Amino acid sequence: MQYQAAKAQKERARQAATAERERVRLEREMHRAAAAAAAARERMTRADAQAAVQAEREAKRLHVEAQQMRVESLNADLREELAAIDGVLESTLAVDDYVDLEKLRRVAQHPPFQSAYLVPLPPPAPVVAPPEPVFRPPVPPTGISAVFAKKKHAATTAVAQGQFEQAHAMWRAFVAQIPQQQRAAAEQHQAAEGERLRRLAGDRKRYDAECAERQREVDEENRRLDDLIGRLAAGEAEAVEEYVGIVFGNSIYPDVIAAHSDIDFSFSPEFRELSITLVFPPPEAIPATKSFRYVRASDEIAETKLAQRDSTIRYADLINNMTLRTVHEVWESDRNGKIDSISLVGGVNHVDPAVGKDVFVRLIALAVDRADFLEIDLARITPSETLKHLRAVVSKAPHRLTPIDDKKGVRG
Structure with a gap:
């Protein structure tokens, strides 16, 4: 039905194209003249007495022109309407009124599947241990001052050694926790990925159900169409009436x-x-x-x-x-x-x-x-x-x- 209606509408549009272009031109000219008249009236309020008289005259002229354009537009619309009324028989002769029922057969159109959960979650980044601390003892003093700074150097070295051992202990503790951190991250990723897959499956299930419903509706329409075609071939009254109704529609x-x-x-x-x-x-x-x-x-x-x-x-x-x-x-x-x-x-x-x-x-x-x-x-x-x-x-x-x-x- 939509196919035939579109076909008839296309023919009607072709016949009206010339009148439509003329009407658009006249309306455009009418709006241009009206805008020019409004601009002229605006200029009139700012002009001196002599200029105001001239501007008023111009505004009146442009107003008359706009009214005349309006008349031309109304007459173009009227001519188109009367021509359509007078041509109701002629217009149908240019259209094939036969309705090929087979062309009314539908095919289900399904949108592409979309889901916010299509893309897999990226795996967790590996936990990388920082570089192992290396003890670097203070440089011992040299020269005459070394005799007097030896004790101070030993104390400084002891402090540095203690700081190193503390840092190294922290490093060892961090390294020891890496396997546990990686396992926890992997388990968290696995749980999140499982939730993603569950939601993706839910979206797919809804999509498949919607596709199935669309297909069911199309199949039902095509079944009714097959039934109409069969009954029309047999000359059943209701089928003939339904077909004629499509034609008149x-x-x-x-x-x-x-x-x-x-x-x-x-x-x-x-x-x-x-x-x-x-x-x-x-x-x-x-x-x-x-x-x-x-x-x-x-x-x-x-x-x-x-x-x-x-x-x-x-x-x-x-x-x-x-x-x-x-x-x-x-x-x-x-x-x-x-x-x-x-x-x-x-x-x-x-x-x-x-x-x-x-x-x-x-x-x-x-x-x-x-x-x-x-x-x-x-x-x-x-x-x-x-x-x-x-x-x-x-x-x-x-x-x-x-x-x-x-x-x-x-x-x-």
Whole structure:
């Protein structure tokens, strides 16, 4: 479904690209003119009297220019919207409405495994003993002074010897503790590494469980897809309806139409007929503006309304185009020929002003066989004439919500 929706959206984006670029340019010019007008007004407050008059004149000119740019932008948006409404049939002819269900098959996507405990802890550094102390006796005195310093030298040597023995004893004690320190460090490293591995295993277990759940969901979706493909091949009503629902779900209408329209349908395997109820947007939902213009005297942007005749024609054309588009989408997508005929009723939901109740006003009714419809080249037709050819019953005044008289049915 996402694949087909993206495909339809891409086509719509291509058709709107030119209008979008023009709108962006106009908006950019509008913002530039507005910014220039604001700058001019700022200069006016700092200028002397003569300069202020000139700055005010310039500010007014730039303001008018900004308003005119705004009008051009509004008109560009309006042209794009009306072109999309008028082209609802043409736009679908450029898109293949067939949905290849096999392309909806999913493959589980798993993120790479991550854990804060992936890297092994570095082993403890070996305990290195300091260099063994070496006794260095004081240098004995020489010369005449040696006779008098001999006793002092002996005392100094005794002190040095005692300090050496103390240092050497400390060194021996340190060296003796090295094996125990290394064992303690190794045991601590082993315990920390064991804790790391335990937590790593916990992270891996959670990751594997998440992958398994993703795979289970994908497998279940693919199982349902296989079931749909099988039931569709057998022509089961629910499968045909589900497939048609996917097709209609991919059908992209302009926002103003999509927001006010709806569709319901059911399939009869006995008669191989698809019955459709198509809800059109009400007439008031369709823009009745012809264009926008800037009125300098009041500094306002005013609307020019479409002539009633033009609004009437546009709405009638929309009814015709949506009807033909709906039938076309069904049969273009039904490559396996499960649907032989279509019975369609289209209308508008509104409140009956006479009784204050919600009613569905039927504006068109059509019954057509596949063979008769597929003979029509929709790229070259006039929709109203095509519906006459198909013996459709059409409202004489759809813009007034005048209901059709189809008591006798629509099949010739």
